[in-house]
Amino acid sequence: MNNKNIVKALTRAVNQAPSLDYDALIHMPYVKMSEHDFVTKQEEKPPIRLTKGYSIAFSFAVLLIAFFLGWFVPYRVPDSTITLDVNPSIEIITNRHDQVISVKALNLDGIPIIKERDSEKKDLKTTVSTLVSSIIRYGYLSTDKNVILVSVENRSREKADTLLSSLNQTIQDSALSHNVAVQVLRQTISKDKKEAKLAQSLNISVGKLKLIQEILSHNSSLSIEALASMSMEELLAITEGGNIVPSKTPQNIEDTSADISDQDSISDHEDNDRDDSDEEKDEDNASESEDQTDENEASESRYDDKDNHDIESRDPEDDSDYSKDQKDGEHNKTPKNDGSERKEDSNTNNHKDNEDDTSSEDNEDADHSTSYENDDESSEEDWDQSSDYMDDQSYPDSSDNETKEVEASSDLNDNYDIDTSDESNTWNNYSQEDD
Amino acid sequence: MLIFCNLEDPQYNYSGRRKKLVIDEALFIRIAENDIPAFEELYQLTERSIYAFALSILRNNEDALDVVQDTYLKIRGAAHLYKPMGKPMAWIFTIARNLSMSKLRQRSHTEASIEEDLEDNLSFSYITDHEDRLVLQSALKILSEEERKIILLHAISGFTHIEIARDISMPLSTVLSKYHRGLKKLRKYLVESEVLK
Numbered sequence: 001m002n003n004k005n006i007v008k009a010l011t012r013a014v015n016q017a018p019s020l021d022y023d024a025l026i027h028m029p030y031v032k033m034s035e036h037d038f039v040t041k042q043e044e045k046p047p048i049r050l051t052k053g054y055s056i057a058f059s060f061a062v063l064l065i066a067f068f069l070g071w072f073v074p075y076r077v078p079d080s081t082i083t084l085d086v087n088p089s090i091e092i093i094t095n096r097h098d099q100v101i102s103v104k105a106l107n108l109d110g111i112p113i114i115k116e117r118d119s120e121k122k123d124l125k126t127t128v129s130t131l132v133s134s135i136i137r138y139g140y141l142s143t144d145k146n147v148i149l150v151s152v153e154n155r156s157r158e159k160a161d162t163l164l165s166s167l168n169q170t171i172q173d174s175a176l177s178h179n180v181a182v183q184v185l186r187q188t189i190s191k192d193k194k195e196a197k198l199a200q201s202l203n204i205s206v207g208k209l210k211l212i213q214e215i216l217s218h219n220s221s222l223s224i225e226a227l228a229s230m231s232m233e234e235l236l237a238i239t240e241g242g243n244i245v246p247s248k249t250p251q252n253i254e255d256t257s258a259d260i261s262d263q264d265s266i267s268d269h270e271d272n273d274r275d276d277s278d279e280e281k282d283e284d285n286a287s288e289s290e291d292q293t294d295e296n297e298a299s300e301s302r303y304d305d306k307d308n309h310d311i312e313s314r315d316p317e318d319d320s321d322y323s324k325d326q327k328d329g330e331h332n333k334t335p336k337n338d339g340s341e342r343k344e345d346s347n348t349n350n351h352k353d354n355e356d357d358t359s360s361e362d363n364e365d366a367d368h369s370t371s372y373e374n375d376d377e378s379s380e381e382d383w384d385q386s387s388d389y390m391d392d393q394s395y396p397d398s399s400d401n402e403t404k405e406v407e408a409s410s411d412l413n414d415n416y417d418i419d420t421s422d423e424s425n426t427w428n429n430y431s432q433e434d435d
Numbered sequence: 436m437l438i439f440c441n442l443e444d445p446q447y448n449y450s451g452r453r454k455k456l457v458i459d460e461a462l463f464i465r466i467a468e469n470d471i472p473a474f475e476e477l478y479q480l481t482e483r484s485i486y487a488f489a490l491s492i493l494r495n496n497e498d499a500l501d502v503v504q505d506t507y508l509k510i511r512g513a514a515h516l517y518k519p520m521g522k523p524m525a526w527i528f529t530i531a532r533n534l535s536m537s538k539l540r541q542r543s544h545t546e547a548s549i550e551e552d553l554e555d556n557l558s559f560s561y562i563t564d565h566e567d568r569l570v571l572q573s574a575l576k577i578l579s580e581e582e583r584k585i586i587l588l589h590a591i592s593g594f595t596h597i598e599i600a601r602d603i604s605m606p607l608s609t610v611l612s613k614y615h616r617g618l619k620k621l622r623k624y625l626v627e628s629e630v631l632k
Contacts, residue, residue, distance in 0.1 A: 003618045006570060006625070011590045013562045013571035014487050017496055020504055022478060026471060030508040033516060039533040040513040042526055043604070 076101065080163060082128075083205035084171075085149040086140045087231040088113050090131055091205060092124070098163070100127045107203040112138065125170045132174040140231070141180055147232040149185040151207025160188040185211075185232065202228040211235055458523040467515035478507065481524070484592035485531050491583035492535040494575045496558065502538055506531045524594075525602040570625065574617075577624050582617030585610055 036042065079096040083089060089106035090113060099122040105111045116134045117127060132148075135141050141148060150167050154160040164186045175182040189206055199209040202225065212227040215238055227235065458480060465473035485506055489499035509530050517526060562568035574583060588599050596614065600607040 003622065006618060006621055007586070007590045009564075009567045009570040010574060010587060012564065013559070013567040014490065014587060014591050015483065016562050016567075017486065017490075017559075018500065018561060019482055019486065020500060020507075022475065025478070025504060025507060026474065028504075028508060030511045033512045036513060036516055039537075040509055040516065040526075040530055042518055042520065042529070 075099070079154065080159070081153040082124075082163065082167065083149075083151045083207045084128070084131060084135075085151070085205055085208045085211075085232055086135055086147070088135060088138075088140055089203070089205045089208060090114060092127060092131075094124055098124045100124055103127065103131075106200075106205050109140070125166070128167055128170050129174040132171050133178065136175065136178045136180055141175065141182060143180060145231065145233040146175075146180060146182045147185065147236045148182050149187070149207055149211060149232050151187050151189050151205060151210075153189045153191060153206070157188060164188065183236070185236070187211075204228045208232075208235075215239060460517075460519045460521075460523045463510075463514045463517040463519075463523065466511060467517070474507075474511065477510070481527060484524070484588065484594075485527060487587040487591040488528055488531050488584060489535050490575070491587045492532065492580060493538060494583075496561075498535075498538055498542070502531055502534045505534050509534070522601055524598075525604070528602055569628075570621075573624055573628065574621050578617050578621060579613075581605070581609075582613050582620070585614045586617050586621075589614065 033040065074097060075095050077095060078093045078101060080094045080098070082092040082094065083106070084092070088110035090110045091104045091106055093101045093104075095101055103114050103117060103119075105114045113131055113134045117130050121127065121130075132141070135148075148171060150164060150171065152160045152163045152167070154163065168184050168186055171182060171184055187207055187210065189210060192206070195206050195209055199206045202209065204212075208228070211232075212224060212235070215227060215235065216222065216224060219238070222238070227238075230238075458477070462473050462477050466477065482503065485503045486499055489502040489506075490496070493499050493502065506527065510527065513530075520526075559568045559571060562571065574586065578586070584603065585596075585599055585605075588594055588603075589596065594602070596610045597607055599605075600610040603610075
């Protein structure tokens, strides 16, 4: 006998029991109560639905949080921003696992490049290889023009450096597969809202912007718009030649939002403020080296150890600039004609001593940040000056703000082992002349 | 009280399957207005379920019928006081439980008498099938009050375990546990009894 049969037996047994006579029942007298007694009193409990609803909502919230922390944060939150600049500017955003979240063209030239990429593939190396191959196929990179700037932004300087080294190798390998030897300029950059905004308005990457800023800090005869339209090859030529003006006339780039990317815009990513702790990590920032060709050859041997050399001097006329301090952790900027890598580095306006080269050691050991990032107020002022510069093609008036900018450039020069006092005096003199 | 036997079972159709019990709370409003057809509808739907419920507590046919009658009289007298809470059967079972408890307290018979009644085949002589009678007697004898209540309600009223849990204010897990344990206990007893006999 199973349960089902037992239940059926019980059902039959109970149903066979005699029931009430309904007719007699309805004629029975009953007492119409004025209020509930202990027999009929209803139990007043809070509605279960409300509690159930809250429970469901709470469970759903817990699931959402678990999903967010378990999947979204490690796989969808941007961790690194990598930009490739040749003439096309391409921005790649990766998560903390170095998987590609989005690929975005920052100018019109970059649009056809990113279209050739397989959006399904998330591997960073594969993505960069594909992009470099596309850039070469479109003719932006060749034996004649072989300069590419790689900029990496990450909260962790170590990770940024590691990524740079890895990407450098990837780019070299990809270019060599097309029989093109490239010069890879490398730099680590930090987040800065204003710079990001300015870069976006010029349809260039922040990395390229920093290069341009370095050029402008030493050669104010060019306009930022003109430099923004130039390729890396031309910008490098300017830095190498000093006063060499590129033959290519600047093109008017339409202010289009070339935001053809796999994901949404990274504006949120760009708008993130840096932590103060990041200042300690921002010793290496984007800046432009103004190495001369002969100096490059002279310094070539010194850059075999790529990770332990200071950024070279920018001033082409100052040979003493190359008696640099070689410190660990600094990036190189020496280009090699055989397509070897060059690293760039930038330093900040944390400059404290303009006097001698030895101060560069202190500066290198000190906490550096990008020249416009350490002090928001000063950054803002600097940008005001920059905007003045862009509008008037003239230097701002002598002021504390100007001094800060001078100090910033002097600071950079210190890292490049330049006689900063001369540099700053030159700056001041030039600015005064324009007043 | 006059109790007239009525062997009709309005809850069962000719096929013998249980009909799903669905009570509309609006019936109480109509009953409060002395709407006889509404009361008759309520009676037809709930009479066997209330009897099974009372039987599970009192374990005696006559006492269970008394409680059923008093329950309907209470419903007629308090229908105008009923507050809709979405559980009309829960209110009916509350009335039946309170009346059953009062009956237990008033009972002049001792527990031993009840046990003797359960052993006595005459108490359930209206059950024609010997095996069915044995099963019912065994269930009333060896199962706990809650196990009897849950098993008989599920068997007679067609309520789901969720509905039973809601109407007798018991957690669903408890209802399920007691239901299955009770049936297991009863099956084991029946097997052993048959074996012994």
